Amino acid sequence: MAEIRLQGITKIFDKKVRAVDEVDLTIADQEFMVLLGPSGCGKTTLMRMIAGLEYPEYGRVSIGNRDVTDLPPRRRDISMVFQSYAVFPHLTVFDNVAFGLRMKNVTKAEIKRRVEGAAELVQLGPYLERYPAQLSGGQRQRVAVARAIVMEPAVLLMDEPLSNLDALLRLNFRAELKRLVGELKTTTIYVTHDQVEAMSLGDRIAVMREGRIVQCGTPMEIYDRPATQFVGSFIGSPPMNFLRGRIERSNGHVQVGLGDQTLTAPSTLAGRSAGEVLVGIRAENIEAEAAPAAGAIAARTEVVEPLGSHLLVTAAVGDQRLKIQARTDFPAQPDAPLWLRPEPDKLRWFDPESGQELDAR
Template sequence: MAEIRIKNVAKQFGAFTALHSVDMTIRDREFMVLLGASGCGKTTLLRIIAGLETPSQGEVWIGDRRVDKLPPRERGIAMVFQNYAVFPHLTVFENIAFGLRMAKLPQSEVDRRVKRTAELMHIEQLLKRYSGQLSGGQRQRVAVARALAMEPDVILMDEPLSNLDALLRLEMRAELKGVLAESKTTTIYVTHDQVEAMSLADRISVMNGGYIVQSADPVEVYRNPAARFVGSFIGNPPMNFLPATRAGTNQWTVAGRVVPGPNAPRDRIEFAIRPEDMRLGEDGIPATVRVVEPLGAHTLVTTDVDGSMLRALVDSDLSVAPGDHLSLVPQPDRVRWFDPETMEAVR
């Protein structure tokens, strides 16, 4: 069993606090993604789990073992880095076998594991090639195969696809998800790319300023952000936010229109809606078109609503131009609300 428990972990670098008392559990065989912008603490947390950083406080458990006092080699983990870290002067076979030889496994076991992981990563035909002769995507496959060959309890990945072009990233995402599910390994994956996070994760932990803001499955994080930051960070284009003032019990005025909402303790909150959750219709939010961006199947329209920006995704067949006036109707069950002081969701 490779359940990971992070208990009250914090990390200070001098006067700077990179992590604030983080508590989380990654279930056995779960694919957990740590998602956030640069500097949010996600790589620091990963390095603490790996044993490459020492926490200022707290505990790290893998299964029934407390590991934060153990060296990396005794934690039952493998790590895949952003820069591949393969040896160009060794063949693919020797790269994959490197850790196995360091562990002094018998040659028959080395051969078995190299063959199995090479087949999983579809690089069995490259075993005799030198890594310096491979493309970036092939080298990344070698790095993943080398980690999997160690048959670790946990595999840690630090933005492993960020150096690949868009098409290769798409291919590698699909392969990684299938391979790691087959290997039955607990995975923690760090990225700032929300598409990677949404497509790969069983759960996403969104981080900001050294805190975990929300941890949930991808659909829940996208549809029901627990904080304004999550709604603004996840989604491309991101969520729209408009000021709302109380119009009565469970009634709020948004852009001059009264709409139903929560029974919030404040008289001013924020109305939030994703761009794809609005349609054109009568008696909607009056908006003036400012920018039109064709995206293929849809067109992204950026509008002005009483001095606030409101984006909507409309059908590409719609003829719309800057200066046009639109009536945008939010899909009622997709509206969310946020407290402008705490920045948390209002249910």
């Protein structure tokens, strides 16, 4: 059992910068948790505090019901994969992987067995006698992973392990990592700024911004029901569209006016006194029509980007822009009019001031 419990974790740099600000998070045993956020959001600092490489000013860290807040890394039963790989250049692959086991005084035969086992798992078998300088970036990354998993830790920490690999390698290694961690069933925390990585790997994702967790949930929850405008625009490619509208009431119905057109809004929005509201909708949840249709919003095509599997259309509604995913056979032409039909149950409503989702369920 290695549940991780973070309570009120706060890290202050230079006496004023709150890099991590009162974070509460519980990660279940065997869970794969992704910390996702833009650079400087505090995700790496948070992970380093779980590793013991950094100590929080306030708050407690516990791993498997053991308070480890004041323990050094070696007493926490964790292993970490660093963004830079941090493979020891003066040691062979074998010695790199064996490093931690030797520190724990494991017997020679046992070390050999476990190192070879771990090397097999990450397909490094033939390279055990090489030095890191003789390996490619991807292979060095495997060494770093093998070195971490060979310890059979309670918690596996990974700090942007794929960010230094090139795109194709990253795609392959991502899937491999998912399989590997799935087999190991180790509680894992994974830091990344890449939302695709986060979506593909995580059991749950904690989206961070300015030292706080803005939303924590399964990838689909976060994709479908972003808690704030920030989450909606950070996750998904293209990001969620946001249109600014005005709440209007006409004979009992609530509507949101976009320029001179209107969208039907859920009645729960009626509680808000007339004012502005942000409508969020994902590109794939808007249907594009080439001819006027009842209830569709008139727009003008600005840019058409054929992406193979679909067209990415940038359209203007009044003076606001949004992206639509259209079928490849859609007759899109720059400057041509088109009509948009958003799926009503995919519309999300946000407060334009705070960016928080308005509870319209």
